[in-house]
Amino acid sequence: MTRRWVSFALIAPLLAFLIVSFIVPVLLMLARAVTDRDLDRTWPASAAALRTWDGEGLPPDALARTVAREMLAAHRAGTLNRVANRLNYDLVGSRSLLYTTADRLAAGAPGETLADLARIDRRWARADIWTVMRHADGPLTSYYLLAALDRRIDTGGHILRVPREQAVFVDIFLRTFKIASLVALFCALLGYPVAYLLASLPRRIANPLLILVLLPFWTSALVRTAAWAVLLQTNGVVNDLLQYMGLVDAPVQLIYNRLGVYVAMTHVLLPFFILPLYGVMKGIDPTAMRAASSLGAPPLLAFLKVYLPQSLPGVAAGAVLVFTLAVGYYVTPALVGGGADQMISASIAFYTSQSLNWGMAAALSLLLLLPLLLMLFAGRTMVRTVPA
Amino acid sequence: MKPPRMSFSRFGRLALPGFCALVFAFLMLPILAVIPLSLNPGSFLVFPEEALSLRWYRTLGESPQWTRAFANSFKIATATTLIATPLGTLAAIGLATMRSRAKPIIVALISAPLVVPVVVVAVAFYFLFAPLGLVNSPVGLVVAHTALALPFVVIVVHAALTGLDFGLLRAAASLGAPPLTMIVRILVPLIGPGIAAGAVFAFMTSFDETTIALFIAGPEQRTLPIQMFEGVREEISPAIAAAATLLVVASTLLLGTAELLRRRGERMRSGASAPHVRV
Incomplete structure (x- = not known):
């Protein structure tokens, strides 16, 4: 009995070291493949609202207002970068869309309704940016794994091959x-x-x-x-x-x-x-x-x-x-x-x-x-x- | 009765050693060829025709980049050895004395750093250290190299323990020696050469490691492998051949020493248990 505990005690320091400095880092890294926390960590209220939205057509004004408010807050806190980069992986141009919109909101442009946002940039009146945001609402995602297999999900939830020139x-x-x-x-x-x-x-x-x-x-x-x-x-x-x-x-x-x-x-x-x-x-x-x-x-x-x-x-x-x-x-x-x-x-x-x-x-x-x-x-x- | 000795055998007798000689040449010649190339007085990577020169070795010795890279590698490998050797030795002793069903799981955990592709390990350390500010820090490199070196220390020390006569330990225990005394007074002297061999493996693992260093080392921690990697990538000169020669000589000496230590340990242990075996 005591000998058994001596054996465990001798191995324990090495196991502790390996778990803390090898096993956990590898698992945490692999977890990033299936988690998507850029948007829901930066814009928690928007992420919650996106999850309750049915995804049909264009979003309600309440959702647009939440997004506009958190966009402005993130812009002021210097964290807009995270969401902008994440959305840009899916839809090229999202990055500039977010930054121009946030700049206009900061300058006092109203952001209470979807129509307000569309007046700042007409792309807010299109479904694709909202669909991309809904895909990025976290906490889990299939986006990266599908992308690593040259696949993506379209607005209707179907898995498609990416165009040949992007399939690498x-x-x-x-x-x-x-x-x-x-x-x-x-x-x-x-x-x-x-x-x-x-x-x-x-x-x-x-x-x-x-x-x-x-x-x-x-x-x-x-x-x-x-x-x-x-x-x-x-x-x-x-x-x-x-x-x-x-x-x-x-x-x-x-x-x-x-x-x-x-x-x-x-x-x-x-x-x-x-x-x-x-x-x-x-x-x-x-x-x-x-x-x-x-x-x-x-x-x-x-x-x-x-x-x-x-x-x-x-x-x-x-x-x-x-x-x-x-x-x-x-x-x-x-x-x-x-x-x-x-x-x-x-x-x-x-x-x-x-x-x-x-x-x-x-x-x-x-x-x-x-x-x-x-x-x-x-x-x-x-x-x-x-x-x- | 003689079976009909056939062409296969005669063919085999000539072809097999011939083929193997070619494979041995393939294994050894590229390593040996860099030696004359490094003694070239000119700037081209050709075999020197007339005079030999140590010019490129002087270039290495006088270059602050190469000497600092050497110093960095030496420091990081020393720190790795100092952490990995005691941790690995204790664990090997624990494994050798363990009779538990958890043993295969523990062995699998300890061997994990050998199985996971090194590029995956490098990315994991990058993600771990970047938010902690340990990218561009020697601490991060030492931790990563220690994780890679631990399995080697455990394997080598464990191999040294398998030939050990545990009767000596039981004798000590029956005479009332506490566990720590047993380890320090009996076990460590007997498996000392194995521990030293494990330490050499840990040192070489860190000293040679390239991929993780490329990912997480900053300009201040440029190690010898990084310096060499970038030398090969950017401007290939006889200086690379000279550095390669020095590293070949260093690893041959160090690991040859480890091998001698291991064999000496084997002889020592068989000597220690001899009275029991030879009745």
């Missing part, structure tokens, strides 16, 4: 998953034979060879990406070598495109495939293979029927690990990828620190994280095979 995220997600899958495949093709060789050699030969895998594993991904960026330049070493060998006549573009991403990411992640697979292969009993061949199975058949199935958990663990790391990679694609060929991490970074649309950044993060969590729950092998 589904393509970027598909590209991200495709790049990550291919990198995992390349790692499997290069890594399986290496793990097999290491596992079948006696330790005194395998251990020095293992250093050739561990040294890259220990070297930071940034340093290795930088090394590739140096080598793959148009006037870099690899191009010189290709020209010297007569394979190409003029320098080829090896970097700032998909090729550079595949080469550098496979290099960075290959040790993450080899090490868990090597661990699994070390545990395979070699007598099973000998038994198969003594029973007359040709080596290829013995390998396919006896060895390969036993090594598959290692392949799965390595592939899941590589895929998980690859989909969330930011540094390597940013440095060696093409500007128009970025992965979803670049979009998340853009909405976080440049466009400051945090709801969008959170929705993209959530959509990136969900498939990974599902995959990890499906193949529980992961946690135990994280290499140390």
Whole structure:
């Protein structure tokens, strides 16, 4: 009994630290994907009135009056920005509409009825701004998640595709998953034979060879990406070598495109495939293979029927690990990828620190994280095979 | 009886090592190639043909940006190590002695920072720290790096504990030693190398970390990885090769040390439990 409490007491400081400084921040961030508090925090009375309005046609004068009053108050308090930015995501031009209206109200223009507002700006007499406000009334929203899937809700509540020229995220997600899958495949093709060789050699030969895998594993991904960026330049070493060998006549573009991403990411992640697979292969009993061949199975058949199935958990663990790391990679694609060929991490970074649309950044993060969590729950092998 | 030895085997005997040699070359050559490039006396990224020069290393040493970035990284990594090592060590001891059904949940919580994509973690920290004014503050970076480093410390120290003979602890307890005395006098000396290895991993995790630093560090906290990231992005020169070489040497030395410590710890523990095993 006391020993049990000692164990818990020893873990408690770490758990407290992780919960406060990791779990809660990640959950709070993800919550932004489905919450919409810009309008209802800044204009609480308007948000309440919008929720009771039936949304048919134009709003009653009482609602218009509440909105006008809170718009003016927010303008004076310097918080109008929040609502203006939020409405502008949905309807371009809302930002200027709010600011011009608030300026006129501050100058003494009346805002008691819908007609008063329409006299300030005719756009108040149209249904779309009111529908957009009704969508933004919070506290929950599907707006960001739908937008991250290139969908939106129209005034009648139907889910529509956004116009083709604005539909970017589904393509970027598909590209991200495709790049990550291919990198995992390349790692499997290069890594399986290496793990097999290491596992079948006696330790005194395998251990020095293992250093050739561990040294890259220990070297930071940034340093290795930088090394590739140096080598793959148009006037870099690899191009010189290709020209010297007569394979190409003029320098080829090896970097700032998909090729550079595949080469550098496979290099960075290959040790993450080899090490868990090597661990699994070390545990395979070699007598099973000998038994198969003594029973007359040709080596290829013995390998396919006896060895390969036993090594598959290692392949799965390595592939899941590589895929998980690859989909969330930011540094390597940013440095060696093409500007128009970025992965979803670049979009998340853009909405976080440049466009400051945090709801969008959170929705993209959530959509990136969900498939990974599902995959990890499906193949529980992961946690135990994280290499140390 | 000899099974008919077939072409697959002969093919395999030649092709497998040959193929693996190519993969090993792919893994190692890019890392090794930056070394001669960094010794180039000229400004081009080509292999030096005549003289070698330490010019680019001098450039790094004399550049206030690079030296300040190094100092920042060193400070932040040291603070991360000082927080993550005791927290992670205590938790690893707790996990190793725990017989509770909550254990898998706790393990999953501790490994969460390894599973969540690093860009998602970076955004979460940005959203957390921006309203608190901790963006552009070293405190934010240390907290974030500690969260990332903790799982590594727990894994390494926990691995050191699995070979431990808990009979020694029971003996101490039966002689009346209080838990704290047991930890300080028996456990820590036995798993000391494991704790040191965990500390090295924590240091390297912080020292190498790029993505979160790019999101939440301000100009005052520019770390070495940020300096390097922007160097590669803006103006790629042999100075980048020189910095990469220094970092490769540093991580090889540090993590090689960690590996030696880990092995020494294994030997020490098997020595400590030897009387029980070899009857």
